[in-house]
Amino acid sequence: MAEQATGLTAEGFDFIPMDRAMTAEKIDRPALSFRQDAWRRLKKNKGALVSFWILIIVFLFAFLSVPYANPKTTSHQDVMQQNLPPKLPGNIPGLRGETVVDGEKIDAYADAGLPKDVYHPFGTDEFGRDLFKRVLYGTRVSLEVALIAALIDLVIGITFGMISGWMGGRVDLVMQRIIEIVSSIPNLVVFVLLILIMKPGMFSIALGIALTSWVTMARLVRADVLSAKEQDYISAARTLGSSSWWIGLKHLLPNMSSTIIVQLMFTIPSAIFFEALLSYMGLGIPVPMASLGTLLNDGQKVFQFYPYQLIIPAIVLSVIMIAFNLLGDGLRDAFDPRTRD
């Protein structure tokens, strides 16, 4: 009866050897670590990937050009070569070193009586300094300021956020009030006050930027600590007798790395922005040095006659800012397991 109802007979079944059962269950895609997984997702985001490579190139150019573009070579002045437009070898339109005088195009290089093999890819400024070298140097200074600021921001923000989140209770309450107060002081005010009492320079600007931007980092870190602290692995570590310091360094910090990296990708461009803003207003990097902001400031003064002196630093600054923002967005999506596909 039972055989008729199901239509199944003993002959219909096969013995499956043990090893075949194993292979059927096997996961044959390679196990990806968190980092590999994030990288795989980042690679799918074209904008972020392009930005990543652009930033690598910008960093390489800025930091490998030290022998070529340093304070010594960038401050080399030459009265014969004032305000020359960009010129490159080869007959590229717009890069022939031509200026328009009375509606006529003339070769500014020949006009200045220069030999044929003198080239300035970005032109020169009012003192005859090569703008290409100055932009390379200025980019390096801007990036250095931003990186120092990011480092200080990282240290203050993470320490503050971790202590606040981990301790909880009254400590947390007081620390949160401090954050509220600090964040309601306009950041420009902090910069200005700091720059007034300290000597203007790379470090004071970086410190000013860090002192105003650590609040966001501290908030994010605190939120992460608050949620992580309730999880079992932390209780386990506690039960096993780990000290708070050990748990913080060995367990919490690695678990928050994605939040921190993403936040850094937004801190760095905002530091670059503020440095440029301060230098642009004449409150930033002091004169013998140059940054993208001071280059913009110089360019602004003569933009009616020599627009390239304004436009070139403006483009470099904008490209760096856009690349950081796109990479930051891409990393945020890549690190977020919810966007996993």
Place this chain on the structure above:
Amino acid sequence: MFKYVMKRLGIIVFTLILIISATFFLMKLMPGSPLANAERLSGDQQRLIEAQYGLDKPLLVQYWNYLVNALHLDFGTSFQFQGQPVSTLIAQRIGPSAQLGIQAIVFGVIAGIGLGAAAAVRRNTKTDTALSILAVLGISVPSFVVAALLQYYIGLKLDWLPIAGWEGFAYTILPTIALGLQPLAISARFIRTEMVEVMGSDYIELARAKGLSRSEIVWKHALRNSLIPLVTLIGPMAVNLMTGSIVIEQIFTIPGIGSQFVNSILTNDYPVIMGTTIVYSMMLMVVLLITDVVYGLIDPRIRLAD
């Protein structure tokens, strides 16, 4: 709600006292004398001038006087403009700054809402891509770079609008665009994300099932619900705007408090620096409080914690 507002006001006053104290003592630490050509004045003359500005009293007395006066919006008299009270100087110049700030945020937010909604409705089309590129540009490119480029191309090359100055509405257009581009980009991006989410929700499905037209769904249902969280962004936007406006005012030579602030720093005019700092902080905190309260009022789902 009342309790919440009172608590926030308390924090504001406390923060203000802190800022006033910090600026006061930092200014005292600062190098450089406020007296021009101090080395040419005799000791008696210097003392006379110091007595005139109350700089001869003990530090704590100076501090207490300053604190009490500052809370009454009296910041003393300017060093640079003889006998001019700082509060008058600020009051004279706050008009253009406020006008520029309000114009920029209104232009930015309204244009941003329009563009964000357009991008959400035409999701994954060329319009959407173009608008998202515009948003990235608007968020990344600093306002003073935009300002300089606008000045060059629209002011100088095309000669459509005045390059700088403050003599009528035409003069406000370029600075407004330069300053409003970031709020525009931020709100466009925000509205797009919100709208995309709202458009996929059940009540939009229901509205469609009822047979409402597309424009009715977009305007009456989707956009309205996307707008509420935008209020929270207005506060941070206003903060950025204040920072940005300082340099924008300089670029376009607008007689606002931002350009005055920069001038006072360059000329060591301490009372003006301190006064402007305090006024900026006050405005910032009030704006943040207002946005929080407005958010609580328009979204019944949010209960402000007492």
